[in-house]
Amino acid sequence: MKSQLKIYNTLAREKQVFEPLVPGHVGFYVCGPTVYSDVHLGNCRTFICFDVVHRYLVKLGYKVRYVRNITDVGHLVDDQDDGEDKIAKKAKVMELEPMEVVQHYTNGFHEMMEIFNCNKPNIEPSATGHIIEQIEMVQQILDKGFAYESNGSVYFDVKKFSESYPYGELSGRVLDDLRSGTRELDGQSEKRDSLDFAIWKAASDEHIMRWNSPWGEGFPGWHLECSVMSQKYLGETFDIHGGGMDLKFPHHECEIAQSVASYGTSPVRYWMHTNMVTVNGEKMGKSNGNSIMPAELFSGDHPLLTKGYSPMALRFFILQSHYSSNFDISNDALQASEKGYQRLMNSYKVLHELEYASNGSGIDAAEEKEIQDLCEKCYDRMNDDFNTAETIAVLFDMSKKINSFKEKHIPISSISEDTFQLLKATFTEFVRDVLGLKEETTGDNGLTDELIGFILEMRNASRERKDWATSDQIRDKLTELKIQVKDGKEGVSWTVG
RNA sequence: GACUCCGUGGCGAACUGGGAACGCUCGUGUCUGCAAAACACGUAUGAGUCGGUUCGAUUCCGACCGGAGUCUCCA
Numbered sequence: 001m002k003s004q005l006k007i008y009n010t011l012a013r014e015k016q017v018f019e020p021l022v023p024g025h026v027g028f029y030v031c032g033p034t035v036y037s038d039v040h041l042g043n044c045r046t047f048i049c050f051d052v053v054h055r056y057l058v059k060l061g062y063k064v065r066y067v068r069n070i071t072d073v074g075h076l077v078d079d080q081d082d083g084e085d086k087i088a089k090k091a092k093v094m095e096l097e098p099m100e101v102v103q104h105y106t107n108g109f110h111e112m113m114e115i116f117n118c119n120k121p122n123i124e125p126s127a128t129g130h131i132i133e134q135i136e137m138v139q140q141i142l143d144k145g146f147a148y149e150s151n152g153s154v155y156f157d158v159k160k161f162s163e164s165y166p167y168g169e170l171s172g173r174v175l176d177d178l179r180s181g182t183r184e185l186d187g188q189s190e191k192r193d194s195l196d197f198a199i200w201k202a203a204s205d206e207h208i209m210r211w212n213s214p215w216g217e218g219f220p221g222w223h224l225e226c227s228v229m230s231q232k233y234l235g236e237t238f239d240i241h242g243g244g245m246d247l248k249f250p251h252h253e254c255e256i257a258q259s260v261a262s263y264g265t266s267p268v269r270y271w272m273h274t275n276m277v278t279v280n281g282e283k284m285g286k287s288n289g290n291s292i293m294p295a296e297l298f299s300g301d302h303p304l305l306t307k308g309y310s311p312m313a314l315r316f317f318i319l320q321s322h323y324s325s326n327f328d329i330s331n332d333a334l335q336a337s338e339k340g341y342q343r344l345m346n347s348y349k350v351l352h353e354l355e356y357a358s359n360g361s362g363i364d365a366a367e368e369k370e371i372q373d374l375c376e377k378c379y380d381r382m383n384d385d386f387n388t389a390e391t392i393a394v395l396f397d398m399s400k401k402i403n404s405f406k407e408k409h410i411p412i413s414s415i416s417e418d419t420f421q422l423l424k425a426t427f428t429e430f431v432r433d434v435l436g437l438k439e440e441t442t443g444d445n446g447l448t449d450e451l452i453g454f455i456l457e458m459r460n461a462s463r464e465r466k467d468w469a470t471s472d473q474i475r476d477k478l479t480e481l482k483i484q485v486k487d488g489k490e491g492v493s494w495t496v497g
Numbered sequence: 498g499a500c501u502c503c504g505u506g507g508c509g510a511a512c513u514g515g516g517a518a519c520g521c522u523c524g525u526g527u528c529u530g531c532a533a534a535a536c537a538c539g540u541a542u543g544a545g546u547c548g549g550u551u552c553g554a555u556u557c558c559g560a561c562c563g564g565a566g567u568c569u570c571c572a
Contacts, residue, residue: 031572038572046572050523052507086570171567177499178568222570244572245502251571275502276566285571318521326503326565333509340509342522346534389511393519404534407528411535431525468530475532486534493534 005060007240009249011170013386020239021269025240026062028054029230029268031247032124034071035105036086037472038337039112041314041326041329042244042284048275048315049323049386050242051118055434056382067233068121070109072102073128073209074201074222085219088209098209102128104482106116112294114312117436123233127225129264131211134228138200138213141433150190150201152216158195165260169256170271171249173301194435197254199224223254230267231259237379241268244273246285254371262370278328279304293328312440316341319388319435343390345496346441347399348431350406356420364414371419374398375426382434391430398427407489452483459485 005018020026030050033039050068057064073087080219091098113120126135138154141147146161147154161167162175178195198221210217213246230238238258252271259267277284284291292302300308309317317337321327374397381390401423404410412420431437455474462470475485478494486493 026553033572034570043572049572172500173568174499179498229552242572245566246571248501249567250569274572276572278565283571287571290527317509324502325510326511330509332521336509338521340520350535367549384512387511390518393511400536404537409527463530466530472531479533484533487529487532488529488534495534 003380005383006385007270007272008385009269010273011268016133016270018239018270020062023061024061025063026057027234028064028066028240029226029234029238029242030058030066030068030121031226031241032068032070032326033109034086035102035109035469036090037286038104038293040284040286040293041297042291044112044116044294044314044430045277045318045327046242046244046274047113047118048116049320050272050425051113051116051436052319052388052434053240053242053272053386055436056117056386057384059429059434061087065123066119067123068227068232069124070102070106070124070126070211070223070231070268071225072106072466073098074225085207085209085281086496088156088207091208098307099128099279100125112410115294117219117312117438119436121154125229125233127220127229128209129223130228130232131220133232134224135200135213136218137258139233140216140262141199141258144261147199148192149215149406150192150385151255152218153190154200154215155196156199156221156254157190157192158197158257159193160420161257161261162368164255167257171253171424173253176423181315197221197223198487199248199258222391223251224258226251227255227262227267228256233262236263237265237267237269239268240270240272242272242274245273248273272323274323278326281328282331304329304331305334307335309338312345312437313341316435316437318391320392321385324385324386340396341437342495343359344395344431346439347402349401349495351424351427354402354412354424358417359411359413360409361401361413363416367410367414368416368419369397371401371423374401375422378426378430382430388435395427395430401426409416413421418478419449441482452478452494456485458496460492 006015007018008015016108030047032047033043047068054064054066087098091101094101095102138147141156142149142154144431147156156174158167166176168174178187180192200213200215201221202216207219209219211219230241241252241255256266256268259265272490279290279292282288282290286483293303294301294311294314296386297305297314298308298311300306313334316329317334320337320340361427374394377394378391381387381394384390401410405412415423455478458470459474461467462474478485482496486495
């Protein structure tokens with residue numbers, strides 16, 4: 001009997017047993033990037049974590065509809081009335097058509113997701129592709145009386161809304177506290193209340209991104225696209241909504257308010273939030289100027305790094321901590337993770353080269369049970385709010401077993417063939433399918449394999465002649481080239497790194 | 498100021514009301530021509546500080562100290 005999946009629901013502030021709305025199916029929405037700049041490692045962490053969530057849900061047998069949006073309009077530089085659209089601003093700076101900016105950074109984002117081995121969502125809707133639906137939602141909210149028009153813009157009436165429904169439940173905000181924290185509106189403002197937010201924004205004359213609407217030419221407000229697109233593809237209520245912690249307020253709070261205002265029900269059953277990536281203890285943010293970009297990580301071309309690290313090493317590093325914890329990036333930590341990742345993948349390789357053989361010496365019941373327990377633990381740990389850190393710890397315990405089988409410290413015949421196959425399947429599926437880790441190849445169509453195989457043959461020949469000078473010279477040179485030679489009982493093997 | 502969260506070995510990082518995982522590092526041993534790898538064993542008598550609850554707390558409660566996040570755009 002396997003344990004049940006539990007998810008820490010940020011709305012309820014507790015771990016809850018996951019029960020999908022429709023048995024066997026999961027509606028899963030993740031807030032994607034605003035495509036006006038390159039993604040940094042903080043962005044990547046969130047998407048990698050939710051990639052694992054998605055992968056595990058699939059592993060559990062759910063039919064998952066995974067929606068991750070692209071925000072390509074509406075995200076203002078600030079919340080002032082003269083706030084500029086982020087995409088439009090970048091377009092001006094780069095002297096490009098706004099959609100060129102969008103396409104450029106969307107491509108870059110997709111490329112990174114591919115490099116980090118993240119599965120593609122089932123639907124990746126963009127805000128500009130859903131202008132009509134957004135206008136409809138604005139109209140619905142107006143019809144319900146929870147919004148008002150002002151100079152061609154439409155604002156969500158937070159005060160009015162809060163008289164009928166709770167506002168601030170997700171982020172734990174109290175309206176009066178919020179209001180006291182904001183500065184007074186000047187006479188120029190179109191808003192009735194400082195807490196109101198734009199759901200439709202009138203376009204000024206020079207604004208390039210504009211659409212016709214019942215309120216004149218304009219563009220949709222930032223929070224609206226997620227409400228509209230999640231509703232369109234997952235329904236008025238769906239199972240899981242994920243995003244970074246920094247989106248909790250105001251973005252997700254506003255999403256809830258918009259959905260409740262337009263059709264009366266809270267949209268999400270389980271809210272999940274990933275914690276922030278920090279550098280020297282400070283949040284990595286686009287506006288903080290401390291971003292580390294994936295390219296800098298790979299090349300090592302960054303003041304904080306002494307060398308480059310591979311995409312999979314970073315992925316492994318990220319998964320070694322829980323998604324809800326702060327995650328500090330440092331060179332030392334990366335280095336430790338890189339080693340660990342290599343160790344794990346080495347066991348992965350060893351496991352696939354292992355063959356079961358019975359020698360009739362009988363099965364060791366304790367060993368048998370230990371292996372079976374480890375396999376079950378993988379599920380237990382992941383079921384506990386996707387605890388990848390603990391899952392990896394179990395996989396390392398399995399690694400020891402795998403290596404012991406290989407080195408014949410434990411005879412492989414001490415477990416049954418069924419248990420061996422269980423170990424093989426579980427280890428493989430958790431490393432490859434759930435955590436999404438893969439072996440990093442040199443991508444040269446096996447030429448390296450052939451070459452090194454040949455060189456090692458030559459070395460073996462000199463070893464048989466006891467010509468240690470030559471064999472050591474070959475080994476030292478290979479080591480210099482970052483190729484590690486391992487002389488085992490069953491012959492020689494090698495790994496890069 | 499308000500609201501959250503965190504403070505665990507040399508480093509990273511989990512879990513837990515009753516033996517402090519796992520990875521890296523370091524040490525010893527087995528293996529090996531040697532080395533590496535692998536395996537085995539060891540490495541925090543202690544979990545920011547001070548109180549309280551408890552037979553018993555790192556784990557629950559309170560205070561304090563330190564750090565972070567959100568309250569404005571951010572994954």
